Amino acid sequence: MGTTQEITVWTIVKILDWTRQYFADKGVENPRLDAEILLCAVLNCPRIDLYVHFDRPLSPEELKSYKALVVRRANHEPIAYILGEKAFLDFTFKVTPAVLIPRPETELLVERLVLLNKKRPKVSFLDIGTGSGAISISLLKLLPTAVAVAVDLSQEALVVAEENAINLGVKASWQGVHSNLFQQLAPTSKFSFIVSNPPYIKHNEIALLANDVQKEPHMALDGGSGGLDFYEKIISEAQHYLEEDGLLAFEIGIYQAEAVSDLCKQAGFSKIVICKDYAGIERNIFAAKEGSDYGNALMEIE
Structure with missing residues (x-):
């Protein structure tokens, strides 16, 4: 049977x-x-x-x-890479292994910049290390009169960011530039503010990151031996590319607030505001000149 x-x-x-x-x-x-x-x-x-x-x-x-x-x-391939997309604020961004996956804490950087710029009739800004374009494109969606230049060292990342700019309807006011920081910008370029979520993990800590994070592009994570390499480079040149009363805005890693704040002060930014994320970790730094419009506006987010 x-x-x-x-x-x-x-x-x-x-x-x-x-x-x-x-x-x-x-x-x-x-x-x-x-x-x-x-x-x-x-x-x-x-x-x-x-x-x-x-x-x-x-x-x-x-x-x-x-x-x-x-x-x-x-x-341990991240969910965002498997699905090919990631929600950020009220928008959905295409993501690939060529770009860092947008994080919820970075939404706070965008929201605070919107608050600081919502009363300004015209805003131009530079996004350094744009990756997927989440920061610059979200800002353009929320500040409809703004224009943006977004730079990245990765050509693959810029392709993704441009596709997101097209999909989210802001390509007319968004320009991607293949550049190592400021190198490919016109020397006469001036911006209302510069924003960056640069690589800030210490080089010797990359190998200790979670398996999922290890799948993300290391060039978007590795901030050099002390984790501050990109802050030092950006801050040292920022004044040249900012308007007279311009603003500098960063996402920072844990325990980096004091060091980055000191770098900003040394570069002539006299008004510094440090903001925390949802977990109470110091996550954003905003730097402007004391008494400037942005310097006064920073009181709104202190």
Whole structure:
């Protein structure tokens, strides 16, 4: 008498439970959440549908597509790279392994710059190390009369950023420049403010970063032996490219506020404001001249 081989039916709840455990065994940080996000991508549905239809079986094609994504995540490829996009503020940006994945704490830098510039009739700004373009493009969406120049040393990153500028409808006021910091800018260029989220991880700490972060471009992470290389270079030249009463704005790493603040003061910026992120970590520095319009406006975010 022959035996009948039992066929496993993979329902939504069953595949999620299996994936959660598999991810946990592989050291994935948010195993259940990531399992749900990937399954939603395959099924093209919101997360709530996974719970409403938890007993729905997956088709062979859906199962195959899902397992392919699971393998990538188990190898610590970031979710944003797997999906090819990342939400930032109210916008969705294309991301690839050529760009750093936009972080929630960087949203605060953008929001504070919007607050500082919302009453200014005309704003031009420079975004150094634009990556995906998240900072410059979001600012243009929120400051409709502004114009931006965005520079990056990576040509691949600029391709991604330009695509995002086109997709989000700001290409007319956004210019990407392939440049190592200021090198390819016209010497006469002047900006209302300069913003940068530069590489700020100490070189010898790169190898200690989480597996997911290791998958991101090291040139967007490595700030040199002390983590301050790019701040030193940008701050030393910033005054030449800023308007008379211009503003300098940075995202900074943990424990870097004092050092970056000192660099700004040495370069002639007499009004310095340091702001914290959601976790209470000093994350943004704004520098202007005391008594300037920006210097006075900084009181709004102190």
